[in-house]
Amino acid sequence: MIRLALRQAVEISSYARGASNFSELTDVPLSESALRRLTIEYGSALVQTEAAEAAAMVRVPKEEEAVLWRQIPEPDSAVMAVSADGVMVHLREEGWKEVKVMSVSAVRTEDEPGEGTQSPRLEQHSYRAGLWEAKTFTNHYWAESCRRGLEKAHQIVCISDGAAWIWAIVFICFARRIEILDWWHVVQYLWQIVGQTWDRSSYEAVAWMDAQKAALAHSQHRLIFQRIRQLYPRGTPLPEPVQQAIAYLWHNRRRIDYAAYRQAGLPIGSGTVESAAKTLVQQRMKQAGMRWSRTGAQAMLALRALLFSDRWHELPI
Secondary structure, three states: OHHHHHHHHHHOOOHHHHHHHHHHHHOOOOOHHHHHHHHHHHHHHHHHHHHHHHHHHHOOOOOOOOOOOOOOOOOOOOEEEEEEEEEEEEEOOOEEEEEEEEEEEEEEEEEOOOOOOEEEEEEEEEEEEEOOOHHHHHHHHHHHHHHOOHHHOOEEEEEEOOOHHHHHHHHHHOOOOEEEEOHHHHHHHHHHHHHOOOOOOOHHHHHHHHHHHHHHHOOOHHHHHHHHHHHOOOOOOOOHHHHHHHHHHHHOHHHOOHHHHHHOOOOOOOHHHHHHHHHHHHHHHOOOOOOEOHHHHHHHHHHHHHHHOOOHHHOOO
16 A cells, blocks of 8 residues: 555655545545655655665775675676766755766667668666765666676667766776767757857758768768868857857767767667656656755655666565
């Protein structure tokens, strides 16, 4: 009964509606406040369990302690993908704070008929999410990666946007990895350049963007920079959005070899974690007028991450 009640609180967009739904399903009266207390109690216990797990994964044993080697699980596929992102939620007395979210997925491939390439498909997703600083998030990022067996994976593909804190975590966690910049973030920055030159809906804007996306897909990075230079010859002042786009492309130039990634059947988009930011976090925690306590928000995030990872049966009741 408690597990069912918690699921109503986690899946339905308000405690009041969740309590009402539970009462209709079971004929057992349950108030909004009681459901909130249950969620915070069991969610906070899950938060503590995951925090202990994450801390244990990076703890260095003392000299007098016996070292116990842990069992490393097998990965779900030879190629595993991991992504991270951030999304804002509103906390009482603190304002807007960033929730850090990470996802781990198995990568399957299918041959594209007549094209000689492989199409990737991401499956068996799992998540961690919390109101953590980058250092704490790194421990959870590593713990979830180990739980999914990434240490034994043949290839680890890290796909994210250009945020420096994400790539710092990737560098810390994985000695061998393939770093891929999310395709759609690159396209968005190219649209910034277009918006400074043409109306985005004009024929010229669409034609220019189509040409750049074709060059990007074939890893013709120099050609893209040359075409940007043609729009802004030497001596022409660069608008701030254009400067940002050029810097973004230049600093991430080693992560945008999309022709090679597609040939190898690797994913080039971080849609899994971005979808999680919307469905796992925003759908439940960014309704109109919502403000959360830090404890309540963290409890809800832990429970929803467990649910979306298809591990609800592991909730300790």
